[in-house]
Amino acid sequence: MFKISVLTVGDEICIGQVVNTNAAWIATECTQLGCRVAAHSIIGDEKQEITEELKRLLGFSDFVIITGGLGPTHDDVTKDALCEFFDDTLVLHEPTLHFLTNLLLRRGLALSERNKTQAFLPSKCRVITNFRGTAPGMMFERDGKTIISLPGVPAEMQGIMTEFVLPYIAELSRGKECVSYRTLLTTGITEANLADLIGEPAEFLESGTLAFLPSYQGARLRIGVRGTSAEEIDAKIARIEEVIRNRAGKFIFGTDDDSLVSVAARLLVERGETIAVAESCTGGLLGAALTDIAGSSSYFQGGVITYSNNSKESELGVNRETLVKFGAVSGETVEEMAIAVCLKFKAVYGIAISGTAGPGGGSADKPVGTVWIALASSGDVISRKFIFGSDRRINRERTVGAALAMLMEKLRGK
Amino acid sequence: MFKISVLTVGDEICIGQVVNTNAAWIATECTQLGCRVAAHSIIGDEKQEITEELKRLLGFSDFVIITGGLGPTHDDVTKDALCEFFDDTLVLHEPTLHFLTNLLLRRGLALSERNKTQAFLPSKCRVITNFRGTAPGMMFERDGKTIISLPGVPAEMQGIMTEFVLPYIAELSRGKECVSYRTLLTTGITEANLADLIGEPAEFLESGTLAFLPSYQGARLRIGVRGTSAEEIDAKIARIEEVIRNRAGKFIFGTDDDSLVSVAARLLVERGETIAVAESCTGGLLGAALTDIAGSSSYFQGGVITYSNNSKESELGVNRETLVKFGAVSGETVEEMAIAVCLKFKAVYGIAISGTAGPGGGSADKPVGTVWIALASSGDVISRKFIFGSDRRINRERTVGAALAMLMEKLRGK
Structure with a gap:
């Protein structure tokens, strides 16, 4: 197994x-390459702590990725720590100076x-150009192990990782034993009920692993296996997945990076x-979720955020009588x-939300956390009440x- | 200084x-009590790694907080690891059984x-009731140091921390030297320009620290000082803050937990x-941000998510000619x-957004990442173009x- 450790440097993370x-x-990226992420460690911006921690992580890792502490202000000390660790000094790196001037x-x-x-960069490092910012990445080697130092700004770190570091790791780890995962996503069942439904994992896991992960969008099941070839790994995962699907398939709506x-x-x-939304207590959060992915304009028609009773009447024509008799937070x-909202945006589906998100605003019969959600489609409408915290x-x-789970149920039930 | 380390157990975090x-x-919570968070460590669900890491962290910490690995499924091993570490065995804890039955x-x-x-819990631990779930917390002591193990579900962990662990830490750390922070939030200036404006920190920091933290909502400045009394700490922070405010005050809009x-x-x-929003590429994200805090109904009137050109016409009455001549992504x-949207919701301020969020949809004169934002108030309207990535x-x-920064500028400029 090719072992990687991640060292995050920064007081802001530590505190x-x-x-x-x-x-x-x-x-996530390293795991997808089949590497084992052995440990993560987070420490403050202190030179001595950085060198000590780097030494410890190199004790059990083939590859250490450091992020943070490369900025231009006085509180950034990672470069100095690396100079100390590798007994090196900072020298002017002309191509970087040229690049920065142009940038x-x-x-x-x-x-x-x-x-x-x-x-100014350590003389012994291989400089990795950062096309998105002013702090370059650095690569060092020692005793057959590799140390990479990257800026902490996420977009810059991700750019250097994607363009240089991940391909490099793929090359270094080629042919070694890999670990590979597959996650099955469920909705409409609790973690404990799912575990009971699936039964004793030891009976079908062989040498694999199975983890249960709860989330607000449903319990997830993560299958893990080891192997040295893609064929071996795929076959092992397929055998385990088949058993689970036979027992709990109707709750599984997707896999891995699906949502x-x-x-x-x-x-x-x-x-x-197509779909449109009418939101009250979520204030646009459902619309934001539905448009989070590229190409959403092909199915998302639009929405209204009707935060007040007034706007529920003026924007959506909700009857005043309904609001008075049943309240804004009601199935009606x-x-x-x-x-x-379906009619307004000429959409096939319309989702509406009204609730008391809290912490104020609750009453005896509608405590804080009470939320009503309705799903309409071609004249048909259902609504459900939820009591959260x-x-x-x-x-x-x-x-x-919950709103997305209702939509999924409707879409899969067709 | 009272030193705390945080050990997170869980393959799902590690990978x-x-x-x-x-x-x-x-x-964050421990820092607010004045404690120093010495390190964070994340490891997988492996018994031996948990015991080894716990031993290492105890080497330099007064207090270790472990989260995760206490669930009811086979992949949770933290309790077994603690038994091994403290040479203990699991015994039935009657009050917990009683509590779980009732729950x-x-x-x-x-x-x-x-x-x-x-x-079933280790016989040597002090059991801490978890009022929100089925996995109790546990407290152990050894050589004057404390080890706390908590469930990984955030709401359960936070409940136990708030009700038991944080008051306990406050008691243990009483009278020791404290570290305290104050963060000044800026908008409308880059990190590097802010640093130049403030000048050499060593000249006014005395024994304090100053960190620069970039974010999408503006650069932040974090002042850190040490002391043994609240008076000493407050005075030190006030002296540093005054210098910074004298030099960069006009960019500072808030402090600490403000946003x-x-x-x-x-x-x-x-x-x-009051305010209302009209969103295109953000799909409700600005409305969601503006309603993220309690009491938002007193200023947030509502909004429309006009994702298509059609809905910009039908919902907001944008002239077809404007859309054809200048495009949906334009100042006009x-x-x-x-x-x-101001008129529609009878709001004092109206913010409108239209842009190409990407990755598709760009053109030569309007590349992906081009966003136009307008802010209207009582007949007056300004718009700005941004080119993101x-x-x-x-x-x-x-x-x-950027939209919130424009609003802040308008509100503070009054």
Whole structure:
């Protein structure tokens, strides 16, 4: 197995001010190449800690990827730490100076002294051009192991990884034993019920692994196997997947990078069908989810964010009587909204949401977290009530998940 | 200094399938108590790796918080690893069994054998009740150091942390030297220009630190100081903050947990003003951002998601001639949209967005990443053109950031 470790440098990550999405992105990409991500480590911007941690990770890794600490301000110390670790010094790297001058010129800026320091790089490293920013990547080798240092800005890190580092890792790890995963995505069943339905994994896993992962959009099942060839791996995964599909297939709507949105989008496009949304407590979050993927204009017609009772009447023609008698958070209201938004945007499906996201606004019979969702299609409309918790953000996310699950059920039930 | 380390256990985190938001949340809370978060570490669900990593972290930490691996399925091994580490065995914990039976009863479920295993806990631990789920927390002590193990489900982990662990840490760390941070949020200036404006930090930082953090909503400046009393810390921070505000105050719109949305919301509520949105390529993301905080119904009137040219005409009355002559992605179109949405929702401010988020849909004169944003208020309207990059998600996020920055500029300029 080719083992990779990810070292994230930055006080902002260490103290929790910034969530470490870089490490997750790198790990996902390396895992897809069949490598084993052995460990992640996050430390502050301290020279000594960086060198000590690098030494430790090299103890059990073939490849260490460092991100962060390469900026032009005084608090960035990764380059100095690498010089110390490799007993090296910073020298002016002419091609980088040339590149930086041109990059800033195109932006109408002159090269400042501060930016010029970014062209000074350790003499022993192989410089990796960063086409998206001012801090280049660096590659070092020692005792047959490789160390890569990249900027922490996600788009810059991802660019260098995609164009240089991942192809390089693919080459280095060629022919070694690989680990490979396949994730089955379910909706409409809890993690524990899914586990009971599937039964004792040891009976069908052979040497593979099976993990259960909960999420607001449904439980996921991750199959993992090892092997040295694609054929061997594919065959092992197929055997396990078949057993699981035989037992829980009707809850499985997609695999791997699929999501409720991407699968729903595929089905809508295949059928030439369209959708529109009317949102209250989610304020646009469902529309944002449905348009998160490229090409969404072929199925997403549009939507209205009717946050007030007034706008539910003026924009969607919800009857005042309905609002007064049943309230804005009711099956009656969301059903009228869903039918109206369908007609307004001439869409095949209309989804409407109304609820109390919290933390305020609840009442005895409609506690905070109460959400009604309706789904209309060609004259037919259904609505469902959900009672989530007291956290506003989680309630909004779970509402989007529930609305997408209702859509998926409808699309798959056809 | 009271040193805390965070150990996250879970293959799904290690391979990058799930982003480690738990560690960021824990680190933020512990930092707010004045503790130093020394390191984060993420490893897979392997018994031996858990015990080894726990030993290493205890070498330099007073307190280790472990999350994950406590679920009821076979792939959860943290409890076994803790038994091994503390040379302990699992015993039935009657209060937990009682609690679990009642918890499931309230949900209309019987206690399954699988859930019953969650009431078996190491005999040497102090059990911490988890009021939100089936996996209890555990506390161990050794050589004056504390080890806490918590479930990985964020809401459950946060509940136990808030109700038990954080008050406990506050007590343990009382009287020790603290580190404290204050973050100044800026908009309308780049990180490098901000650094030049502020000048050499060593001249005014005394023993404090200053970090520059870029983001899509503007550069942030984080001041850090150490001290043993709140008075000492507050005075040190105030001295540094004053210098920075004297030099860059006009770019600073908020502090710490503020955001463009929260500050804009505060200003809108203070003035009794309202806002509405008309979104194209962001599909509801700006509306979602503006309604992300509690009480948003007092300033957010509503919005329309006009994804097609048709709906820009039918919902907002944009002139067909404007769409034909200048295109949907133009200053002319967004200005008409912004004025129309203001009138439609009787709002003081109207923001309109139209752009090509990508990856497809660009042209020679309007490349992918071209976005027009307009801001209308009482008859007056301004529009700006932005050229972002080729990544759809980043373009959408940057668009929301740019729209909020325009709103902030307008609100602060008054």
